Amino acid sequence: MDARGALGERMAKRRTQAWLLALAAFALVAADGPRDARLQLAVGQVEIAPAPGAGFAEAHSGDVLPAGSQVRTGPGARVEIRVDAGVVQLYERSLARIPSGPEGARKLEIARGAAGFDIHARGGQAPYEVRTPHSVVLVKGTRFTVTADPDGSTVSVTRGVVGLRRLGSADRELLVHAGFGAAGGAGRPFALGLLDQKGDPWEAWSTGAAPSRPLPAPSADRLAPASPDETEVVLQGAHDATLHVVASRAEHRVVLFGSNGFNAALSKADLDQVLRGNTALLGPQLLGMLRQRGVAPAAFAHQVLDNL
Numbered sequence: 001m002d003a004r005g006a007l008g009e010r011m012a013k014r015r016t017q018a019w020l021l022a023l024a025a026f027a028l029v030a031a032d033g034p035r036d037a038r039l040q041l042a043v044g045q046v047e048i049a050p051a052p053g054a055g056f057a058e059a060h061s062g063d064v065l066p067a068g069s070q071v072r073t074g075p076g077a078r079v080e081i082r083v084d085a086g087v088v089q090l091y092e093r094s095l096a097r098i099p100s101g102p103e104g105a106r107k108l109e110i111a112r113g114a115a116g117f118d119i120h121a122r123g124g125q126a127p128y129e130v131r132t133p134h135s136v137v138l139v140k141g142t143r144f145t146v147t148a149d150p151d152g153s154t155v156s157v158t159r160g161v162v163g164l165r166r167l168g169s170a171d172r173e174l175l176v177h178a179g180f181g182a183a184g185g186a187g188r189p190f191a192l193g194l195l196d197q198k199g200d201p202w203e204a205w206s207t208g209a210a211p212s213r214p215l216p217a218p219s220a221d222r223l224a225p226a227s228p229d230e231t232e233v234v235l236q237g238a239h240d241a242t243l244h245v246v247a248s249r250a251e252h253r254v255v256l257f258g259s260n261g262f263n264a265a266l267s268k269a270d271l272d273q274v275l276r277g278n279t280a281l282l283g284p285q286l287l288g289m290l291r292q293r294g295v296a297p298a299a300f301a302h303q304v305l306d307n308l
Contacts (some may be wrong), residue, residue: 035105037065037083037098043208044077044092052100067104070097073113076208083108085128085139086119089205107131114147114211116202131167134185138163138173145201145211152188154213156181156195158202161306164190174231175306179299181214192233192303194293231307235293235300243289247304254304256286268308274301 039046039061047056048063049070056072065071065081072095073079081088081096084105090096094113098104107129108115119128121141128139132148135155142160147153155164155176163173164182166189174190176182184190193214201211233245243258252268262285270281279287279297290300 035084036067037069037081037104039063039065039071039079040082040087041080042077043079045074046077046079047072047074065098067098067102068100070095072096078205078208086117089116089202091115091205091211092208110146110148112148114145116143116145116205116211118143118202127163132185134167135190136165136167138165142178143202144176147211147213152183152185154181154183156201156212156214158195166190175303177299177303177306179295180233180303183214192231192307194233194235194295231304233304235289235295243293245304247307249308252308254308258289262286262289268305271301271305274298275305 039048039059042059042061042063046059048059048065049056050066051068052070056070059071059079071079071081071090073090073092075092077092079090081090088096088108091114094115095111096113096115097109097111099107099109106126109131111133115130117130117139119139119141130137130139130146132146132153134148134153137144137146137155140161140163142157142162144155144157144160144162146155155162157176157178157180159178161175161177163175165171165173166185174182174192176192179195180192181195182190182192195212195214201209204211229248229250231247231249233247235243235245243256243262245254245256247254254266254271255264256266257263264283264286266282273281274297282290282297282300287297290297
């Protein structure tokens with residue numbers, strides 16, 4: 001074989017190797033691409049509709065849920081769904097929809113009822129979204145519960161952090177940390193509240209227990225009318241007075257007041273110092289209130305600062 005023939009053979013081999021590498025890369029991308037949702041466990045009356053407008057039929061563990069399908073549960077029923085981003089646990093008397101098209105791999109709609117989510121972080125990808133008729137929950141990688149009722153929606157976070165905003169709104173998202181929740185929608189702004197600390201709702205799903213809802217913010221004791229620049233945190237224990245925290249983004253300060261007559265104000269700089277360990281800036285009365293409600297000073301400061 002002359003030099004020209006040898007060169008041609010080498011070039012042909014390189015082209016073949018390049019094609020094989022391209023095919024291998026394509027296979028890896030395809031294997032790592034979005035996967036259809038699947039029912040991992042169905043308990044009681046669980047039904048699925050495989051496409052928009054299709055009728056519902058009895059569901060079984062292992063059934064595939066392609067984009068566009070719906071799942072509903074009857075009284076006392078529940079279902080665990082494996083989605084591309086993690087696991088969803090749908091409670092009784094609930095209806096969930098997987099959007100049609102590519103969005104089906106990164107979004108889920110809770111039309112009514114409640115669901116728990118355990119979603120892993122998505123790196124540089126767009127966040128996983130959970131939608132209700134009133135809200136959009138932007139998931140950072142966390143464990144949380146969402147409810148959808150006719151008079152509003154709630155989100156309760158047990159691990160990590162989620163962003164929350166009203167459906168169809170371009171407002172800045174409300175950040176909700178572990179141990180807190182938010183309630184609102186249906187014409188009401190979302191207000192942060194302290195969660196009931198009894199048990200793990202993820203574990204309670206196994207017994208069919210209904211998820212606890214964050215305490216909604218009472219309006220009778222408001223220090224001032226709510227505005228787009230305000231976020232309200234409500235800390236309330238089972239047998240003690242309510243503590244309201246009104247965070248004003250415009251002024252970078254918080255005003256605290258309680259139904260027992262407590263009233264105080266803190267600046268953003270004060271809360272920054274609390275994160276650095278200087279908890280004395282909160283004062284003995286506020287520290288005592290937080291202790292009664294099971295809230296660490298740093299967790300309290302972090303939750304308020306993230307919404308200033």
